[in-house]
Amino acid sequence: MAKFFINGKNRLCGEVEMDTAKNALLPILAGCIMVEGKVTLEKATAYTDVEAMCDILRALGGVAQRKGDDLEIDCSSLDKCELSHELASPVRSSIFTLGPLLARLGKAKVAYPGGCDIGLRPIDIHLSSLRQLGCKIVEKNGYIYAEKGKPLTREVFLSFQSVGATENIMMFCALLPGESKIYNSAKEPEIVDLARFLSCCGAKIEGAGTDVITITGVERLEGCKYRAISDRIECGTFLIAAAMTGGEVKLENAVSKHNSALIEKLKTCGCFIKEGDNEIFLSAPKRLESFVDVETAVYPGFPTDLQPQIVALASIAKGCSLVFENVFENRFNYVGELLKMGCDIRFKSSICIIRGKDKIFGADVVSTDLRGGAALVLAGLACEGYTTISRVEFIDRGYFHLEDKLAQLGADIKRI
């Protein structure tokens, strides 16, 4: 099992380009199930979760092959509707295949999804919405058995602005004759990107990015060439890394309006930030002020996927900071590893209290999940001395060659 080995305290300086968004590529790959033709996803970053979704498409009878930086997908001959536990359980995004399989083939047998251990991660909103849209769904022996039926309604209201449920339902309705509406839909940029991709293939979708999405079903979807948006969580992670090391960086292929909530907090901490068209410049002070408090929320609120990283930042900022995790019920597992580095953090249910230290120290730590692992990397960059981080396979799920990009900015980090 690979590890990261970090010698801390180097300032991050220079330029680096952000990759395409993991959480846009994953639902788009699921959407390819509905497309009868070739789809070229340009510069589709080879995150391990993206590769897992390609394996899922192949198991269903689709073709997925890498052509340099691009992914060529062709699900014209896709004819299987069963997804095994082995293929579904490693990733959360396997559940995104349910809506597309029902739309394309009228039935599906999909094992429960997996994903980072940050809470129960139920799929009740996905299933209740599909049932309202006429699907017959039975959950048995760890599988979801589903069949398309006569819709009871064409309007569904999501009890929570679930990203995945919005994506699943939007895809299912894309081939459902007539007009459907999703109320209280999630508004993340990745939802807008998925809608844009589906529209590129011929779908008729209005309102993505707002809390009411209207979909008018079409007969079939055709292939296209598409490039997904850049990864706002990678971008936020690099902004925080530069801030924590007193650095000065320019991030290219970075959309500042997708990170407004974080940028506002980093300015409070004393960072100078210049937002360009498709780039962000950050220059950090030697020691950060406290951002006082952060509450994670659905977009455009502060993203839960940057919560571990901002806790790491607070660990070395001045004063005391509060972080409220309002989206997932168990997203502080990584804190125990930060304590090994001398951080002063305590949490109770969804509230985390961090007292900033002027020094933290390298240690041997273990990644608990994707973004928790990223937080350990950021802390290691700010530590005195050496840090080893094991279970980096969690980090590889959502960062591509993270160590090379950080080294490009001057970090002393290598994969061993």
Ligand code: EPZ
């Ligand atoms: C997506 O997960 C992302 N994953 C997550 O990113 C991200 O943290 C999350 O959205 C929130 O932004 C992908 O896109 C692959 P949700 P998803 O449905 O769709 C509850 C990362 O690090 N809920 O919006 O699973 C759920 O338990 C990952 O890149 C239900 O109760 O998130 C959670 O508390 C981690 N019932 C809340 O809603 C449901 O049916 C948000 O979940 C669905 C969700």
